[in-house]
Amino acid sequence: MRTTLEVRHAELVARRDEFPLLAEVTYLNTCSLGARSVRSRRKLDEFLEQWDRLGARAWYKHWLDELSALREDFGWTIGRPGSEIALAPNVSVALASVASALDPVQRNDGDAVGRVREMGLPVGIGSRPRTRIITTALDFPTIGHQWLARAPLGVELVVLPSEDGSTVPLSAFEAAVDERTSLVATGHVYFTTGAVQDVEGLAGLCHDRGAMLLIDAYQATGLLPTDALATGVDFYVSGTLKWLFGGPGNAFLWVRPELREALAPTSTGWFSSARQFAFDVASLEFASDGRKFELGTPATPSAFIARGGLEVVREVGIERLHERTTDLGSLTIALAESAGLRVRAVREDAKRGGIVPLEVRDPKSVVDELARRGFVVDFRPGIVRLSPAFYNTEQEVADVVAALAELTPPADRIG
Ligand SMILES: Cc1ncc(COP(=O)(O)O)c(C=O)c1O
Structure with missing residues (x-):
């Protein structure tokens, strides 16, 4: 059964098929590099043909x-x-x-x-x-x-x-x-x-x-x-x-x-x-x-x-992209908090962009291990950055948070 968020954003999520990378890995790293749409290849072909x-x-x-x-x-x-x-x-x-x-x-x-x-x-x-x-x-x-x-x-x-x-x-x-x-x-x-x-x-x-x-x-x-x-x-x-x-x-x-x-x-x-x-x-x-x-x-x-x-972006509109990304950010925070992870993100929706930082003891090894499991996220000093975009599903968010929880020793969790 689809979640309320999925129903509300069904049209946006349907567009994920346009981004080949999303079929390869669970990609929550748009704040580093957004995935590529098939339209970009078509446009590049157009340039080469000209x-x-x-x-x-x-x-x-x-x-x-x-x-x-x-x-x-x-x-x-x-x-x-x-x-x-x-x-x-x-x-x-x-x-x-x-x-x-x-x-x-x-x-x-x-x-x-x-x-x-x-x-x-x-x-x-x-x-x-x-x-x-x-x-x-x-x-x-x-x-x-x-x-x-x-x-x-x-x-x-x-x-x-x-x-x-x-x-x-x-x-x-x-x-x-x-x-x-x-x-x-x-x-x-x-x-x-x-x-x-x-x-x-x-x-x-x-x-x-x-x-x-x-x-x-x-x-x-x-x-x-x-x-x-x-x-x-x-x-x-x-x-x-x-x-x-x-x-x-x-x-x-x-x-x-x-x-x-x-x-x-x-x-x-x-x-x-x-x-x-x-x-x-x-x-x-x-x-x-x-x-x-x-x-x-x-x-x-x-x-x-x-x-x-x-x-x-022009077809979907920035308002809708913002709404979808904010919802996914809230979901990420809620799931991470209930798993006892240390969330450094701003809680207030209006004051948060598309990045949810989580404090982790050794961010690089965590990111490397997540990559071995098929999750692409990235790190900066002291944190792992999750950045779900409009094309991500709620299930992907839940999966990456569950994997992070598994990789975080109980002593590093809250509660
Ligand atoms: C906030 C911010 N500024 C700038 C850049 C990139 O700067 P440049 O286009 O000079 O490589 C990035 C990411 O790469 C960024 O996240």
Whole structure:
């Protein structure tokens, strides 16, 4: 007999047949890499066929359009038009582009600061340079590394600790963001713990203090319904590896339109040019739209693959994906708790993304043993991460929790 959840989500679960990996293993690792839909292979075949048939003409007949469609898809995930999106091969490149645009502002370079001030933007302006970037201990390393690499330019990274190992409260940011801060850079959903941050609250407090906010939304895009403009965020980056089921090679950057106008990247490439096909090496005028922050030729086969995953996300809709994933997360927590496992996840549904972390003594050996038994999950220091997605069944969740309980000695269990 089917459970209530299965009946409610029957249409979504039926789509699991589109993902070949799910027939091979019990896959609860979407927070690391989403499974691939058969549509992605079809799209890749389309790309290869166009290459074989058209050679370089494929750029003009198909591929540039496909890249525009990808920008539209990305924009759709955050309620913005594709014209406001910059493509990047990964989040790190998108961050590097933002960092390059902020360098002159952080140095208090007259022109850059003047431009930003003219726009009336809440950006690190004042008599003293704002050289501080604030992130948290729960954020993905590439965020901190961008700014650590800029230490020779006088940039200082402040890493806020997490007292409970799961979240960093708004009050901690409040205490840290001051007149030395140019930017807060942190996740929408923490990749280790799945906790959802109060992006609107963060934007408000940053702007009140003349700082900007950059959000790494990798664990949110495709999962949390988002209106980027309404949140007040200044920079929003994400990619296709996880909840967009689009594989590696594609990420994006959205910059608040008036800020996009005011800032100019100092690392760039010809895809950012307003007259890309004029092939003029001696002058650079940036595109006025989101492409201003792009660099060189995008990873085009990856774009085709990604659009297969995005097609599924668009068909189902982010609200439904969120509802289904949240239900599976609650089920995972309930089963894990009743098995006496140590659950580090946020309990409140509205404050949890798609990750359920469980504290385990030796996460790597547990994950290896689970893999031998046909379960794919992953680990981070001190925890095993379970991330059931819309295509997982309740039975799969129950099975992986039962296997974890079996591998956890009674002394490590609660109760
Ligand atoms: C929160 C978060 N940010 C960024 C990344 C990846 O960054 P990049 O696209 O630079 O490899 C991941 C996962 O791989 C992630 O979970």
